Amino acid sequence: MAQLAQVIVDVPTMQTNQPYSYQVPPELENLIQKGMRVSVPFGKGSRQVQGFVVGLDQPTDYQGELKPISALMDLQPVLNPELLELSHWLADHTYAFWISSIYTMLPNALKAKSKRLVMPTTSLPDDERQQLFGDQPMLDLATVQDQPTVVSHLLRLRRQHQVKIEYQLTDRARAKTMLAIRPVLNFEQLENERQLLKANAHAQNALLSYLETIQNKTVLQTTAEQTTGLSSAIFNTGVKKGWLEKLSVEVYRQPQSQSQLPDDHHLQKPLQLNDDQSAAVKQINHSIDQQEATTYLLEGVTGSGKTEVYLQSIAKALETGRTALMLVPEISLTPQIVNRVKARFGSTVAVLHSSLSVGERYDEWRRIERGEAKVVVGARSAIFAPLTNLGLIILDEEHESSYKQDESPRYHAREVAKWRSRYNHATLVLGSATPSLESRARAMKGVYQLLRLPHRVNKQPLPPIQVVDMREEIKQRGESNFSASLLNKLNDRLARHEQSILMLNRRGFSSFMMCRDCGQVLKCPNCDISLTMHLDSHTMKCHYCGHEEPIPYRCPNCGSREIRYYGTGTEKVERELNQLLPQARVIRMDVDTTRRKGMHEKLLRQFGQGQADILLGTQMIAKGLDFPNVTLVGVLNADTGLGLPDFRASERTFDLLSQVSGRAGRANKQGEVLIQTFNPDHYAIRYAQANDYEGFFKREMALRHQASYPPYYYTVRIMASHPDEAVAARVVTRLHQLLQKRLLPSSIILGPTPRPIARMKRRYYYQIVIKYKRDPGLHAALFDILQSTQSRGFNDVQVSIDPDPQYFM
Numbered sequence: 001m002a003q004l005a006q007v008i009v010d011v012p013t014m015q016t017n018q019p020y021s022y023q024v025p026p027e028l029e030n031l032i033q034k035g036m037r038v039s040v041p042f043g044k045g046s047r048q049v050q051g052f053v054v055g056l057d058q059p060t061d062y063q064g065e066l067k068p069i070s071a072l073m074d075l076q077p078v079l080n081p082e083l084l085e086l087s088h089w090l091a092d093h094t095y096a097f098w099i100s101s102i103y104t105m106l107p108n109a110l111k112a113k114s115k116r117l118v119m120p121t122t123s124l125p126d127d128e129r130q131q132l133f134g135d136q137p138m139l140d141l142a143t144v145q146d147q148p149t150v151v152s153h154l155l156r157l158r159r160q161h162q163v164k165i166e167y168q169l170t171d172r173a174r175a176k177t178m179l180a181i182r183p184v185l186n187f188e189q190l191e192n193e194r195q196l197l198k199a200n201a202h203a204q205n206a207l208l209s210y211l212e213t214i215q216n217k218t219v220l221q222t223t224a225e226q227t228t229g230l231s232s233a234i235f236n237t238g239v240k241k242g243w244l245e246k247l248s249v250e251v252y253r254q255p256q257s258q259s260q261l262p263d264d265h266h267l268q269k270p271l272q273l274n275d276d277q278s279a280a281v282k283q284i285n286h287s288i289d290q291q292e293a294t295t296y297l298l299e300g301v302t303g304s305g306k307t308e309v310y311l312q313s314i315a316k317a318l319e320t321g322r323t324a325l326m327l328v329p330e331i332s333l334t335p336q337i338v339n340r341v342k343a344r345f346g347s348t349v350a351v352l353h354s355s356l357s358v359g360e361r362y363d364e365w366r367r368i369e370r371g372e373a374k375v376v377v378g379a380r381s382a383i384f385a386p387l388t389n390l391g392l393i394i395l396d397e398e399h400e401s402s403y404k405q406d407e408s409p410r411y412h413a414r415e416v417a418k419w420r421s422r423y424n425h426a427t428l429v430l431g432s433a434t435p436s437l438e439s440r441a442r443a444m445k446g447v448y449q450l451l452r453l454p455h456r457v458n459k460q461p462l463p464p465i466q467v468v469d470m471r472e473e474i475k476q477r478g479e480s481n482f483s484a485s486l487l488n489k490l491n492d493r494l495a496r497h498e499q500s501i502l503m504l505n506r507r508g509f510s511s512f513m514m515c516r517d518c519g520q521v522l523k524c525p526n527c528d529i530s531l532t533m534h535l536d537s538h539t540m541k542c543h544y545c546g547h548e549e550p551i552p553y554r555c556p557n558c559g560s561r562e563i564r565y566y567g568t569g570t571e572k573v574e575r576e577l578n579q580l581l582p583q584a585r586v587i588r589m590d591v592d593t594t595r596r597k598g599m600h601e602k603l604l605r606q607f608g609q610g611q612a613d614i615l616l617g618t619q620m621i622a623k624g625l626d627f628p629n630v631t632l633v634g635v636l637n638a639d640t641g642l643g644l645p646d647f648r649a650s651e652r653t654f655d656l657l658s659q660v661s662g663r664a665g666r667a668n669k670q671g672e673v674l675i676q677t678f679n680p681d682h683y684a685i686r687y688a689q690a691n692d693y694e695g696f697f698k699r700e701m702a703l704r705h706q707a708s709y710p711p712y713y714y715t716v717r718i719m720a721s722h723p724d725e726a727v728a729a730r731v732v733t734r735l736h737q738l739l740q741k742r743l744l745p746s747s748i749i750l751g752p753t754p755r756p757i758a759r760m761k762r763r764y765y766y767q768i769v770i771k772y773k774r775d776p777g778l779h780a781a782l783f784d785i786l787q788s789t790q791s792r793g794f795n796d797v798q799v800s801i802d803p804d805p806q807y808f809m
């Protein structure tokens, strides 16, 4: 008899992007599981590569010559059946390698080079412990993984929870253990011991009493010492006398920013919903009850209480014994939202965001995997959280482009959410004040169910928005970032002890050095893009490849000293603000001030506690913030994004202005908004000023229709790059010819053209964009392109395919 396993090997090429069959060693038959990692011989010279078991046959009397699996690397699957199936779909859907999709789902601690340590649990009988571990506390699985008899023994013990396995990337990623104690004797036996004590053995007496209170429990030794005030020596005496035993238990690292549960008691209880909220919750909860994979689009103006709708729906999912996943964009993953969820659901909440260390992320991941966490809040990649029994998925700010990953696999979290919703019969809620055109159009067609919260919770109208024409302003008052009316209003708030938020729109915008004599702009030597000045580090940096050089004092081209800094960075605005309003306390929030861990939270906390009058920042302050004392929002430059070569430029500008305006007047004080712009007549700005999503939607849909763009058409972008520009151009031209042959005439092929940023990391980029409605041959044609450009004759050509690209830069 023999069993065959299908294995995806860690060799990311098109040619190897399929399962290979291997024989399972007889000792491991029926013990090996899908989702486990193996080491297998592969290719020329049969070098050992890592792989994932993605399929298993029933044992048969196979007589063939297939090579056997060399080693089993896990004692339990690292991917559950759902995620394994999802990884396959993801690879196909995003034109990625299956192996890359698998790795995308795993925390770093589980990737390639982590150590796998096997440890005995307390239920492992002594003789077996001795046999397997000797007097070592743990066993490195790597040292025995190619011995099938040992591995099959370990697999059996793991199933009986007599051993466990830990993954360790670096020392920091190792699971943290602490000493704990546990009573060995029962109440009566402890009382018997008490009879034997000398009259003056007060400490031991106290220990016995304490042990009686923790029957059948395991308590951290530090906790026990603190509770009783007894020394560790007394506990050791207790061990010697056989009253208690010591053991090491696993504790989870508490990420710094989440160490205490919020003491905001007012957040703990569900709020009394208003009518619109209850109508929404009622429908969503009905779907959760019925286990329907319905998608809802929750369109609620800023401050309409969408979060409360999410929370009460999550509560429903938990009530019905299922789990819930809530995604928010990374930049709005602030303590405000995290605290609201934690206050409501306590320690069943796991939080996944990018500032966690490898170890912290692994701990959270494992809490989820073990079913200890039932609610997950996180940014994009949290969509792969290994929750089982999902009842509800929420995507807050569903229109956000950061839900799309811009490297392979190029997935959109919304699409993955839909897949998981179908798989689990889970309800999906997409929430936004400014839904993406795609989602809103689907809601109009009845593909999604539209739920609306048209009013603010505080029953106030949305804040009035005034637009200032900066062209006029500069004519009259000269160059400045602050119009007269903005300064007036800021002064006003200072006098009234209210707070203001100022946003500097940095989209499509960089501050650069230019020579006034010869016009030379300082550019990155590797990329076709100007360098940005950073005053913190006193360097010029490339935002694409990270290249960094000192700020020049002379023009590198002509030697002139007339080299000047152009554009507006937050630091420069902050200095101007300090000069104009010296009495105002300003907190600046941008990539530079928030790079250090915990700074984002800290600055927001300070602002929330009233330690500053003005919060000045980039787009990162536009979302999710809920500060009752903010009554003025100012946008310094509304239009920098409008000129980008991107059909979504207007939509993004509209969204951003609506989001940031929504930060004003959220509690009982009336708010107002002032937008400075050089394009006061642009429709995106006009509709934002009127708080008119509906109007914007109609106008923008008409334009998209006219130009055959989403949501009327789907798009896919094909990019080819090479260090030699001529080669890149030649390849992309061949791809273009091939596509013309294979696509339907109704599909539109744009290009080939150089990418707007034509050179990056020393490579030249060309692109083709396809717009299509339905083209059954497209998928296969694109895979064939990937396949063929990997063959010989395409040395060092890189081709990538991006379905539904969010940017065309």
Ligand SMILES: Nc1ncnc2c1ncn2[C@@H]1O[C@H](COP(=O)(O)OP(=O)(O)OP(=O)(O)O)[C@@H](O)[C@H]1O
Binding pocket: 271, 272, 273, 274, 277, 300, 301, 302, 303, 304, 305, 306, 307, 308, 433, 457, 623, 624, 625, 626, 662, 663, 666
């Ligand atoms: N039913 C309610 N009764 C009283 N207060 C509520 C109710 N629902 C929500 N709130 C409060 O209203 C404020 C705004 O709610 P929330 O932050 O959920 O709005 P939102 O729709 O998510 O807004 P945004 O899109 O601007 O982030 C919060 O302070 C919240 O606690």
Ligand SMILES: [Zn+2]
Binding pocket: 524, 525, 526, 527, 542, 543, 544, 545, 546, 547, 761
């Ligand atoms: Zn660069």
Ligand SMILES: [Zn+2]
Binding pocket: 515, 516, 517, 518, 519, 520, 555, 556, 557, 558, 559, 560
């Ligand atoms: Zn010069």
